[in-house]
Amino acid sequence: MSIGVCYYPEHWSRERWETDVQEMADAGFEYVRLAEFSWGRLEPERNAFDFEWLDEIVALVGDHGMNVVLCTPTAGPPRWLLEEHPEIRQSDRDGTVREVGSRREYCVNSPRYRSETERVVREMASRYADVPHVVGWQTDNEYGCHDTARCYCGDCTAAFRDWLAERYGDAEGLNDAWGTTFWSQQYDSIEQASVPAPTPAQDHPSMVLDYRRFCSDSIVAYNRLQAELLREYDDWFVTHNFMDRFPAIDLYDIADDLDLLSWDSYPTGHVQATEGQTPPDQLKAGDPDLISFNHDLHRGVLGRPFWVMEQQPGDINWPPHSAQPAEGAMRLWAHHAVAHGADTVVYFRWRRCLEGQEQYHAGLRRRDGSPDRGYHDAARAAEELFDVGNVDAPVALLHDYENVWALSEQPHAPDFDYWALVQSFYRALRARGVQVDVVHPTAELSGYGAVVAPTLHIATEDLADHLTEYVAGGGELLLGPRTGVKDEGNNLRPVAPPGPLTALVGATVERYETVPDQFERTVVDDDGTEHAVRTWAERIETDTADPVVEYAGSEREGSTASVRNAVGDGHVVYCGVWPGQDLADELVASLLTRSGIDHTTRMPDGVRAAVRDGHTWVLNFTSDHVDIETDSEWAVGNATLEPFDLAVADRDLIGGLAVSKQT
Amino acid sequence: MSIGVCYYPEHWSRERWETDVQEMADAGFEYVRLAEFSWGRLEPERNAFDFEWLDEIVALVGDHGMNVVLCTPTAGPPRWLLEEHPEIRQSDRDGTVREVGSRREYCVNSPRYRSETERVVREMASRYADVPHVVGWQTDNEYGCHDTARCYCGDCTAAFRDWLAERYGDAEGLNDAWGTTFWSQQYDSIEQASVPAPTPAQDHPSMVLDYRRFCSDSIVAYNRLQAELLREYDDWFVTHNFMDRFPAIDLYDIADDLDLLSWDSYPTGHVQATEGQTPPDQLKAGDPDLISFNHDLHRGVLGRPFWVMEQQPGDINWPPHSAQPAEGAMRLWAHHAVAHGADTVVYFRWRRCLEGQEQYHAGLRRRDGSPDRGYHDAARAAEELFDVGNVDAPVALLHDYENVWALSEQPHAPDFDYWALVQSFYRALRARGVQVDVVHPTAELSGYGAVVAPTLHIATEDLADHLTEYVAGGGELLLGPRTGVKDEGNNLRPVAPPGPLTALVGATVERYETVPDQFERTVVDDDGTEHAVRTWAERIETDTADPVVEYAGSEREGSTASVRNAVGDGHVVYCGVWPGQDLADELVASLLTRSGIDHTTRMPDGVRAAVRDGHTWVLNFTSDHVDIETDSEWAVGNATLEPFDLAVADRDLIGGLAVSKQT
Amino acid sequence: MSIGVCYYPEHWSRERWETDVQEMADAGFEYVRLAEFSWGRLEPERNAFDFEWLDEIVALVGDHGMNVVLCTPTAGPPRWLLEEHPEIRQSDRDGTVREVGSRREYCVNSPRYRSETERVVREMASRYADVPHVVGWQTDNEYGCHDTARCYCGDCTAAFRDWLAERYGDAEGLNDAWGTTFWSQQYDSIEQASVPAPTPAQDHPSMVLDYRRFCSDSIVAYNRLQAELLREYDDWFVTHNFMDRFPAIDLYDIADDLDLLSWDSYPTGHVQATEGQTPPDQLKAGDPDLISFNHDLHRGVLGRPFWVMEQQPGDINWPPHSAQPAEGAMRLWAHHAVAHGADTVVYFRWRRCLEGQEQYHAGLRRRDGSPDRGYHDAARAAEELFDVGNVDAPVALLHDYENVWALSEQPHAPDFDYWALVQSFYRALRARGVQVDVVHPTAELSGYGAVVAPTLHIATEDLADHLTEYVAGGGELLLGPRTGVKDEGNNLRPVAPPGPLTALVGATVERYETVPDQFERTVVDDDGTEHAVRTWAERIETDTADPVVEYAGSEREGSTASVRNAVGDGHVVYCGVWPGQDLADELVASLLTRSGIDHTTRMPDGVRAAVRDGHTWVLNFTSDHVDIETDSEWAVGNATLEPFDLAVADRDLIGGLAVSKQT
Ligand SMILES: [Mg+2]
Ligand SMILES: [Mg+2]
Ligand SMILES: [Mg+2]
Ligand SMILES: [Zn+2]
Ligand SMILES: [Zn+2]
Ligand SMILES: [Zn+2]
Secondary structure (H helix, E strand, O other), X not given: OEEEEEOOHHHOOHHHHHHHHHHHHHOOOOEEEEOOOOHHHHOOEOOEOOOHHHHHHHHHHHHOOOEEEEEOOOOOOOHHHHHHOHHHEXXXXXXXXXXXXXOOOEOOOOHHHHHHHHHHHHHHHHHHOOOOOEEEEEOOOOOOHHHOOOOOOHHHHHHHHHHHHHHHOOHHHHHHHHOOOHHHOOOOOHHHOOOOOOOOOOOOHHHHHHHHHHXXXXXXXXXXXXXXXXXXXXXXXXXXXXXXXXXXXXXXXXXXXXXXXEEEEOHHHHHHHOOOOOOHHHHHHOOHHHHHHHHHHHHHOOOOOEEEEEEOXXXXXXXXXXXXXXXOHHHHHHXXXXXXXXXXXXXXXXXXXXXXXXXXXXOOEOOOOOEOHHHHHHHHHHHHOOOOOOOOOOEEEEXXXXXXXXXXXXXXXOOOOHHHHHHHHHHHHHOOOOOEEEEOOOOOOOOOOEEEEOOOOEOOHHXXXXXXXXXXXXXXXXXXXXXXXXXXXXXXXXXXXOHXXXXXXXXXXXXXXXXXXXXXXXXXXXXXOEEEEEEEEEEEXXXXXXXXXXXXXXXXXXXXXXXXXXXXXXXXXXXXXXXXXXXXXHHHHHHHHHHOOOOOOOOOOOEEEEEEOOEEEEEEOOOOOEEEEOOOXXXXXXXXXXXXXXXXXXXXXXHHOEEEEOO | OEEEEEOOHHHOOHXXXXXXXXXXXXXXXXXXXXXXXXXXXXXXXXXXXXXXXXXXXXXXXXXXXXXXXXXXXXXXXXXXXXXXXXXXXOEOOOOOEOOOOXXXXXXXXXXXXXXXXXXXXXXXXXXXXXXXXXXXXXXXXXXXXXXXXXXXXXXXXXXXXXXXXXXXXXXXXXXXXHOOOHHHOOOOXXXXXXXXXXXXXXXXXXXXXXXXXXXXXXXXHHXXXXXXXXXXXXXXXXXXXXXXXXXXXXXXXXXXXOOOOEEEEOHHHHHHHOXXXXXXXXXXXXXXXXXXXXXXXXXXXXXXXXXXXXXXXXXXXXXXXXXXXXXXXXXXXXXXXXXXXXXXXXXXXXXXXXXXXXXXXXXXXXXXXXXXXHHHHHHHHHHHOOOOOOOOXXXXXXXXXXXXXXXXXXXXXXXXXXXXXXXXXXXXXXXXXXXXXXXXXXXXXXXXOEEEEOOOOEOOHHHHHHHHHHHHOOOEEEEOOOOOOEOOOOOEOOOOOOHHHHHHHOEEEEEEEEEOXXXXXXXXXXXXXEEEEEEEEEEEEEOOOEEEEEEOOXXXXXXXXXXXXXXXXXXXXXXXXXXXXXXXXXXXXXXXXXXXXXXXXXXXXXXXXXXXXXXXXEEEOOOOOEEEEOOOOEEEOOOEEOOOOEEEEOOOOHHHOEEEEOO | XXXXXXXXXXXXXXXXXXXXXXXXXXXXXXXXXXXXXXXXXXXXXXXXXOOHHHXXXXXXXXXXXXXXXXXXXXOOOOHHHHHHOHHHEOEOOOOOEOOOOOXXXXXXXXXXXXXXXXXXXXXXXXXXXXXXOEEEEEOOOOOOHHHOOOOOOHHHHHHHHHHHHHHHOOHHHHHHHHOOOHHHOOOOOHHHOOOOOOOOOOOOHHHHHHHHHHHHHHHXXXXXXXXXXXXXXXXXXXXXXXXXXXXXXXXXXXHHHOOOOEEEEOHHHHHHHOOOOOOHHHHHHOOHHHHHHHHHHHHHOOOOOEEXXXXXXXXXXXXXXXXXXXXXXXXXXXXXXXXOOEEEEEEOOOEOOOOOOOOOOOOOEOOOOOEOHHHHHHHHHHHHOOOOOOOOOOEEEEOOHHHHHHHHHOOOOOOOOHHHHHHHHHHHHHOOOOOEEEEOXXXXXXXXXXXXXXXXXXXXXXHHHHHHHHHHOOOEEEEOOOOOOEOOOOOEOOOOOOHHHHHHHOEEEEEEEEEOOOOOOEEEEOOOOEEEEEEEEEEEEEOOOEEEEEEOOHHHOOOEEEEEEEEOOEEEEEEOEEEOHHHHHHHHXXXXXXXXXXXXXXXXOOEEEEEEOOEEEEEEOOOOOEEEEOOOOEEEOOOEEXXXXXXXXXXXXXXXXXXXXXX
16 A cells, blocks of 8 residues: 655755755655646647657656556646637636636647647657656546536537437437437537527437537547547556546446556545534544535446545645644545545645635645645654555445435435435445445346445436336345436336336325425334434335335324335335434334345544455544453454544454443 | 316326316316417427317317317417527627527517517417317417516517607707706717616616616517407407516506406516515415405406416425425415405416426326326315305505515615515404405596505505595595605606695605615504514605604604594595504504504404405315304305315305414 | 715706705705716707706705716717727627627727717817816726726727837837747737737737736826816816725826815725625625725825715625624725825715616715715714814835736735735734835835835836935834746746845745645744735745744745845845745734834724824724723713714824723
8 A cells, every 4th residue: 555645846946946946855655646737848839749758757656666557637638729729718607708717728639639638648648758756647637527527519510410420320310219209309410400499498318318428428538539549559547547436436436547547535524524514523534425425426437446636734725614624534534545445645734835816725745845744744644654555345325426416406305416315325334344335236246245226317228127126036125205206318117216216115206395304304214213304205105015114293294214125035125315424324223134234333524444364444533532342352453443544454443343432 | 267287198198188088077177278389299390280289289279168269379489480580589789699499589679570470379379269178268378488578689678669759759849858967977869778778877766767668668568469360360358377476577567458467477486576584374375465456456457257377286486495385375375365255266287297397396196107296185175166146345455566666676675676565464464354456556446445555655646636536425444655756757846745736635744764674663653552664665745634653762752653544434544654664553553543444453464354246255275274254144155264275155255254273 | 074965966856956956955965976977968969968967966966055976978988989980899808799788888099089088078068167166087997997997999909009109119128128038929020019919828918018008007097087187177176086905097197187086985986896705794784994005095196185976875886795884984985084184075975876787876965855974974973073184104014016016917826816925914003003004115205104015026226226225224014925027028037036125035935836725834933823815825045134933834844935125324134935924914013113103003804093184083983882991081082982982082092092891
């Protein structure tokens, strides 16, 4: 397991480089990421490349025994290029052009930008192909950042028409798939199709879903262009640094062109993008379940260890609030990532930059170059971490971007957020110490003791067969609400939900409604315990299934909210409500028990355990002291955790683990 | 009294039609609305009309003994038409064109769209003129929906200049009417006038008022075009389906071209467009006073029974929250409409549509075609309802779109909403069981025992004469605040309010102020009871009038908030504050007593009574059980109302009626 | 000390003028401001000037013994001019043109508008140069109102490039100053530079700061054009009416071209633009510390008495809430202005205007021309006020627009507002009865007993020398947080803050963080008292300085929040947190004591005292009665203040003053 750092030598004087690189090596770092956003420096004028500085720093890093990850510099096209070819720029939905003056102005569907990309990537790749310690590449930077995943320019309109023609053949195919008789929206020709534009009323949901597919496909294609070019020159690895639960790119698609997935982890920022007011401890160290969801996703998609390509180094500039991370948080995050399958954690960035848009973003080193807290935390993590095999998760959580796209266009309730629903189930699993692979619904499931699908809004017959095979073979499946509602065209199915999953679930949804805060909607489980539900509630009509949760309260007494169906050697539980935290725990604990998966007693919020390759990490994301009941010995730390501290045991403790906060 | 349904056969396979139509007839429905948004299906290419499908379904409906209401399909122009003539599209205020891809993109001032409208309307009207069971037409659909009542395109600019030239002759007339010396805004020529545009500061209020008049007039003219064309072919009725308190079209003007008024009633949606958090019962059945205000308006404008052209059938897609309607709500709404003067209630729509923007909107039938709760409710209403004459309301409430337009441009207080002020007075009347005609201030008033004008912000000498004649002849008039402030040009009058109404009121407004929430402004009536006021407070100087309500609290002790003036054989009460619910009841109860109008004791919120033609409906919009004290016999139901239930008596119970919620 | 009034004779019939002017004179007014927004009336067609009406009213004012202040009419160009030259109009950042139809549409960088300005100013100035009682001019009106201080048009882009070329020479100089290597933002030529535009991510902060400098410089240049033209014709004074804490124009720069500063004071409006819900008393009379900050700024910049050019006359139209001012408030404001150095208070406006955008704005006279409360208050003020010399303030508060510009672009915390931070310190000074000169950091400081700098975010070596000289010479300096962070290019300095001020402060900032509401961050002073802090907190490492305030609470116990350093004969206190009200008082009281400046016991909010030229005003901005403990005699009023009342003593009472609210 390795530690690395992002370095921008071009921001600093040449005299400083040796000191910097020496102190990276001193801290035990093994990787240095270079050249991101360096196009303007590498090619100050068209075809007048200046590689001397990059050659020098690449050599220096190698001389200190470290490896280099290079970046293609395409996220920041130089000014002269955009001036020469202004047609490269994106357009907003209302036609406003995204102007030069920050970054990411370019459209991935611009033929010109594709050819310019090829030119610069070839130039860089050919230059470093023979340098052995240049081991990998990051393509571009954070595709889609600043709302750039979806563009509305003329190139995109043309490309969207081609995409539709490829998918549907002609207008008749399109009209059939989308259902355009509604409101006289029929197309006479695919040439009439366009990207979303400012219409008086809502967009057609089928068009929206296809446009979002197209946008994701466009980025996938652009990334493939880069990846294939890079592979022409060497067998270095190719990765891209993705973002926290980024909704606009289908990670399962783009992963086909990557050797390695990586993501950029900024825990104190991500947590401020979720519902409600962030608790103080989370402002200081993030929400471990939000962070590890991303870890488990970027591990799950390829079924391989991942990297954190940018790890928060200290305070950051972009969220609403910028509290200082807690003491030790930068070390805690590295261990947490490794416990969830990271092989390398690369801190962003070496030193606080004095210029430009990110001055309020810390580095491992202060503005004067001296070490900051992040440097000491990173060095300690580098010292403590050791090599382990991959995570072996007993549970799969099914996740799918098409559901993100369909549900965000028609949330129906203001607080129906796909990611929040997923988190309700995921958090319950993590509170029981269970490792979770986040995978696509079509993934091979036979190896999993249990499968949780928070929602399968769009569902096909094939998916039904796939899940039925899993359950019939002895699998235990937990399905969440709003499942089996839509077909692949984002049309309603002409049958009650869960549509193609009806036989599997053994029940249908008789009606649904949104649950505003002013409703006090509760359900009662088969033990007679009442649980709150929120946001979404379905009334279920059972067929072969048995009710397991019913509605409480006079109006709905005795009507069914959740059912269990036996299918072959397994069971499926369908939960027709968005569960509160207690109901989610009840459903998950019962699932784990049924499937015989080891789990802990329910851990308090902010305290988490994770097993990787026979080692157990116990991690404390709170400002409380935490006691771990165990007779294990500890490879790192011990059975009493300081605030924001962790311990690592050399064996799998999950089955009998109990932790408690000191009061 | 009849029940009907909106049907879109073009969304369903031909094989289903007979089942559907049969089951409509089985439920006792008498009307089927057809062809809305069907232009693309009727004319897939220019002049290549396909009427076969419509002929067939029209015949089928007739064969089952039901009548057809057809719709002109102009709310959804086909894609080929907008591609041929992109100039038809509207523009936003900042110049953004309203693009194709939903509905209502067209500008009513587009000469091209007018000619296209004529073409398609003639085609349809000529085809069905000889079909006896095609009894009427709905023009277009929901004029102004999605903020399309006001357009800022070049055609509108040109038309607005013509409109101004017609009204004012030349620039001098315009300058005089608007008062353009202020900020050097003089026009040299009417050709300099334009629709509102993004200026640095606020718009000139006189321009705004005239632009809003012009927009309403434009829709009136466009609708007249359609109505006159339709009447060339047959003597069927012509109506249009208006919307909940729709502010941009002067209903009194457009009604001149219609035989029948109708509106689209979605109680659980409308209630979420009002102030504050919606109580749970209202999320399930709406606010009866909000619904019936619309009933009374659409009945009052023409003084004839109206239709509900679209009645909510179950859960709906467009408000923030979509709770399921309460059990029986779909029946309750039909009775409520009839009690307030509806002759026909048409449910929208037969079956939940699988495609397009309104998938989350229920129908009477589920997505699989089976009956949903709405179907059973509608069938029960069809069975229970019986024919009655029109409502005979003892009270008129004066309402006027020019006041809506002027006050929404200069609300002065953030919560000064015209409709909310109107509702304060209207709700007090309805809580006393009184039927109310909502009419224009210039309406004939001699038949009314009492008249309530929540505000007459713009007031003329003619209006003063009209009201004085009413009062002098023995009428009882209650006037609300902010009355008599403006002239017809939306300029201040050079005298204190109520301006031309000063002699009638016998007092003037010495000063006014807005009342933010952090002020605790209260008044005390002549019984010494304190009442809260909100939003707006005037200090009144009496002349011939007597004070009836004074301000409480040290700062304003003894100053006058409301006065009563005796004029001829009647009285006028002027209330210079926005009354809270208790003060509104006090004012209204006293008005009803003075005028000798039968009324109930004050009913609890959500429980309402209404008399039509010698029958009394008592309606329960709450989840409580309600007891009615009466020795009447019941045509429908009985003296104990279940939640969301109703009863109908065969006589007028209002005078002695008392109802109470069970506790 | 004088009272005046703004008059718009062009809004009223000629017959009324004599009455109006007579009643101005009767009230003791000495100045009448005329001709603002009169271009359309003065020049109805190009070169067809009509001065007759203005000649007449100017003469009439003179005949009644009053003086005239004329306005250049450029804030409201006539419609014909904008139609002839549409290129004069401003553009928004997204390219939307600011259209004709209100006011202030013009761009100060339009060469055409500059020549038109010259034309109209010469015409007016030449006409009235020989009229002795035309004593001064106001240029334009409220530069920058309605967000017009920053324009994004082509003229501005061209002018910005010239400005940059002047400042930096060439692209290399620009790239060095801004730090454009970050994100490959290098310029190849200054011709690539542009005004801010809709880029995907944030703007470059160095570009933003320079653009804001450029916008301010552009207005300064435009005003200089007017001022120099006016001075060609006579030696009348030239002023401009600025606005409440207006952030976009550097008052220190523009003041060089003005003889007199004046501002427009609308207390009940300004107070609603600050954080949180406004208390009722402030809705009725404003916040005295907010008002007087503006007085002290407009006095401090030139070190001379100032004018209130527009004084609120009653209720106003533009803030969210429009309560009536308290009884006597219009008199209270005039006294308050004079106490803080005003020589003349001009009420806006004579009579409520019946037409146009400001109908809901009161005048001293009602809409019918009769006197309103403001007239009586103004007349009373005119009678009570007497001539005095200038304010002699013992304390300087350092304030700077470059800090406003830099911090508003990178506030880092959502509630980090420059003006609010300044107010925290200023309010503490005013609660102790101390007069404060608001001056530029480079101002001569030797005359001040104490200096307070709420923040010096951008700080240079020269500034450090300047402040060190002040302190070493015996000065007492209080510095607020976030000081010494940036260089003049808005880049971070490569050393810890306070950068160039480190030796002076004797300490450095080891880290900082934002303090969201959910943190309970407190500090403890050297007396052991705990104080709340908000928004911003720094942890300080001391060198020569001594800690005076430390953080409380387990996590940060013992770390330093504020230090004191002895330098030569004086001291500097650096406070690294945004102080709550108690900590600000503690810091200020200690500063005043150290520097031997007379001050009162801490006065309650809303009660304030101010000394001018040996007279003490005690002013009550609350609805409570207030007792003043003193044996002084009173020139105006007495030792018991009614609500919203005041008293004036003929000597300096500050040293021993104590006031208390009656309970
Ligand atoms: Mg290699
Ligand atoms: Mg007929
Ligand atoms: Mg002179
Ligand atoms: Zn594009
Ligand atoms: Zn138009
Ligand atoms: Zn400009």
